[in-house]
Each structure stands twice: as structure tokens, then as C-alpha cells.
Amino acid sequence: MSLSLQATKRRIESVNATQKITRAMKLVATAKLKVWKTKLENSSYYADNMKKLLTNVFKSIENEEELINDPSLPTLYLVITSSLGLCGGYNYNLFKRLLPEIQKNDLLLVIGSRGVSFFTNRGYQIDRTFEDAFVAFDYTVARRIGNFILSEYRLKKFSKVKIAYTKYKNSITFVSEVEEVLPLKVQKENGISEMIFEPNPKKILDEILPLYLKSVVYGRMIESVVCEQASRRNAMDSATDNAQEIVDKLHLEYNKARQSAITQEITEVVSGANALK
Numbered sequence: 001m002s003l004s005l006q007a008t009k010r011r012i013e014s015v016n017a018t019q020k021i022t023r024a025m026k027l028v029a030t031a032k033l034k035v036w037k038t039k040l041e042n043s044s045y046y047a048d049n050m051k052k053l054l055t056n057v058f059k060s061i062e063n064e065e066e067l068i069n070d071p072s073l074p075t076l077y078l079v080i081t082s083s084l085g086l087c088g089g090y091n092y093n094l095f096k097r098l099l100p101e102i103q104k105n106d107l108l109l110v111i112g113s114r115g116v117s118f119f120t121n122r123g124y125q126i127d128r129t130f131e132d133a134f135v136a137f138d139y140t141v142a143r144r145i146g147n148f149i150l151s152e153y154r155l156k157k158f159s160k161v162k163i164a165y166t167k168y169k170n171s172i173t174f175v176s177e178v179e180e181v182l183p184l185k186v187q188k189e190n191g192i193s194e195m196i197f198e199p200n201p202k203k204i205l206d207e208i209l210p211l212y213l214k215s216v217v218y219g220r221m222i223e224s225v226v227c228e229q230a231s232r233r234n235a236m237d238s239a240t241d242n243a244q245e246i247v248d249k250l251h252l253e254y255n256k257a258r259q260s261a262i263t264q265e266i267t268e269v270v271s272g273a274n275a276l277k
Helices: 003-060 090-101 113-121 139-154 203-277
Strands: 075-080 107-111 129-130 160-170 172-180
Touching: 003 203, 075 090, 075 113, 075 139, 075 203, 090 113, 090 160, 090 172, 090 203, 107 113, 107 139, 129 139, 139 172, 139 203, 160 203, 172 203
Parallel strands: 075 107, 075 160, 107 129
Antiparallel strands: 160 172
């Protein structure tokens, strides 16, 4: 019986140690989430205004076909995943949303080591990886990725550019999205006077398009990190609660075993005393 008590006590100590780790990771994720949410709010304002400006310019382009590549070309997917685990179904939900859409000849640009491992292990051809993009992430990283995508698009290596990322709704709700960012699609409305641009809309578009694409990449990367940290915080919160439940059950088991051992010892003493009479 003493061996059983010792084993239960060791399990309680082990679960308590794990609970301390999950609680600490929850606090770290909560602190990071607050920082990244502030960055998301700042980047969203810039991206929204850039899109409005780009929309007005695009409406004034006379020959839109010049901006559209051959539809028979493959699609480029920029897939934003995490480089760390312990974030619940964050990566899994994105893969589940994306896989049915990818065709055999489509191109993949993958951010995050989790995405690289996932696609490599399943035999997908990855055209370029950015595994360490979030190690020292800032706008220069998004600018490098955006410049690469735009240069390849202008060389007509693919027909479309889509970003697969996780959209943030609130601290417990995240939605996996696949957003088409190129070619630009703007619905022209009748009866609305168009703006006058100088020198000309096409030249202005050439200058604004790189800024727009980089702002979108930057914003989607930040939003993905926000979802990752929120998902990790929720996962660690659940793990901490589950650990507490296990500890409570082990304490109950330990107390029952201890009570049983004491009862047995008392019974043995009483039996021995009766035998001496």
C-alpha cells in the first residue's frame, strides 16, 4: 500500500510541475497578445486607407486587361503558419481550409516551420520558404516577401496571388481564410464621378501597388500572430484547468488509499490485541 501512496504522490508532484509550466506559458501568451493586438490596430488603419486609394486609382484605369495575367497559369499561395506549437488547432484549421483548394501545379510560399513541415511531409512542392519570418518580425520582412511576390507576378509566373491566414474576430474566435489579393478586383459603379489623377492612373498604380501588397502581407502576418497567441493562451488555459482536475482526482485517490492503509493498520492492531487475550 505504501508503494501505491508514493506513486500517487509522485504523480501529483509531476502534474503540479506541468501546471506551473502551462500557467507561465499562458501569462507569456497573454502579454504577447496585448502587444500584437496594438500592432494589428495600427496596421489595419494604414491598410484600409491604402486599399481605398488603390480602389479609386484602379477605377480610372481604362485597360484593366493589362493588369491581369493568363488565367491558365497556376495560383500562388502565401501560407502563414506558426513556427511554434502548443497553440491548439491554429495550424490544423488553416490546413483543413486550404488543402481542398490547392491544385497540383499551384505554387506555395510558406511562412513558419510548422507549415513547411506539414507540406513537405505530404509531398507538396514548396517554391520558397520563410521559416524564420517571425523570429525578428517587422515591416522589412513583409516588404521583402511583398517585393518577391510582385516581381514574380509581373514576370507572369502565376495568374493569381492568394494569402492563406487566420482571421481574428475575438479572443476565442478565429477563422481560417484564403484571400485573393492579385489581380485587383474592383466593382465599378455607374453614376459616380471618377477622380482625376496626375500624371496618369496607370503610373500612379505602378507606384501604389507595391505599397498596397506589402501592407496586406504585413497586416495578414500580424493578424495571424494575434490569432496564434490567442489560441496558445486558450490552449494553455485549458491545459492548466485540466491539470487542476487531475490533481484534485489524484488527491482524492491518495486520501482514499491513505485512509484504507490506516484502517488496515488499525484492524491489524486490534486483531493482534484480541489474539493475546
